[in-house]
Amino acid sequence: MKVLIVDNTDQSLLALKKAFYDGPCQTAYVDNGKHALKALSQHRFDVIISVLNLGKISGLEILKAISLKYPSMIRVAITNDIESENNLNAQARNISHNTFAFPLNIGNIHQTISAIADNNNAITKDHIIKAVAKVKTLPSPPKVYLQLNAIIEDSNTDSVKISEIISQDPALAAKVLQFSNSSFMNQGKPINNITEAITRMGLETLCCIVMTAELFSYEPDIPDFSLIKEQLHCLSTARFAASMVKAELKRDTLLAGLLHDIGKVVLFEMDAKLTHKYFQYRVKNANNNVLENKVFGTDHNHVGGYLLHMWSFSYHLIEAVVMHHRPEKLLKKSFGIAQAVYLADVLLRDQKPDDKFIEHFKLENVLEALEKRAAKLRQ
Secondary structure, three states, rough: OOOEEEEOOOOOOOHHHHHHHHHEEEEEEEEEEEHHHHHHHOOOOEEEEEOOOOOOOHHHHHHHHHHHHHHEEEEEEEHHHOOOHHHHHHHHHOOOOOEEEOOOOOHHHHHHHHHHHHHHHHHOOOOHHHHOOOOOOOOOHHHHHHHHHHHHHOOOHHHHHHHHHHHOOOOHHHHHHHOOOOOOOOOOOOOOHHHHHHHHHOHHHHHHHHHHHHHHHOOOOOOOOOOOHHHHHHHHHHHHHHOOHHHHHHHHHHHHHHHHHHHHHHHHOOOOOHHHHHHHHHHOOOOHHHHHHHOOOOOOHHHHHHHHHHOOOOHHHHHHHHOOOOOOHOOOOOOEEEEEEEHHHHOOOOOOHHHHHHOOOOOOOOHHHHHHHHHHHHH
16 A cells, blocks of 8 residues: 655654554655645555645645545545634545544554555456446535535534525425425424424434435436435435434434445446346345346445545445445444444345344344334335
């Protein structure tokens, strides 16, 4: 793994530089944005780690340029945990696969980036990139959601400002209200405007609805594939999975649940003949990954992971998308986002969870209750 560390004249990343030099990585170290661009033009890197304050050429500009010119490269931002820089830090999070704030935990950064690299190798293989390149129209990244996510941490942001952002796109605002008033999302009185939706449902839930409305505004022409059913399954998975995790993980678990099958929309548009062949043999509500790989040469997990990588989503969300049909790979970590999405998805499809997974996370005593909740959500 080749790593480029972009520091400033304060040399605040020297300890990180030493940790990577002492490890198995090939590491280059530069002290400003100009030198970073020169290094990138001369060498191929797998990972870039950059502080934001670099002088004339900011770390933010470097990361933005790399996201466009070298989209497969892993981008890591080192942010300052300072109130006045919240907006800058939020922007960095929207174009990076991971962010870390000072003071740095060097061991944690090294371990996380190694894990990201392993996952990245799986989703940026040539055959996946070439397969995705065959699709004429890819889904667009959820721009309004990303815009909301960038300002959500600002203490001065209120529901009126958020409502104005969503309402700038009348079609999106209408879809958000439609979702908000669906029986699935709202059991009470009708919601008449975006501000009311924020008050009634909470900002985090509304942001997830915005995400869903944006992603599913793309309607592929795929025979035997119901976008509405897929949308409802993703919403159900998101809410069910979020109910299984700690409070601090709920928001990202909602997102992972909403996004876990996004690769299908791309996979089924690669080749009409192959898609027709796939639907001839697929088993409804089952894990068809083996069939997907046999027909398309890849599967929706890895295609979805690659798409999220291109959109600069964080590693733990990409991991959940890539691993949601690989329970054996989820046993190395504590129960979290990826584990909850796997379990929610498999139960909502009325399948039997992996025995080793249930045993490892000691879920035997709660499995029956989870199955009953899944049955209700399927109705």
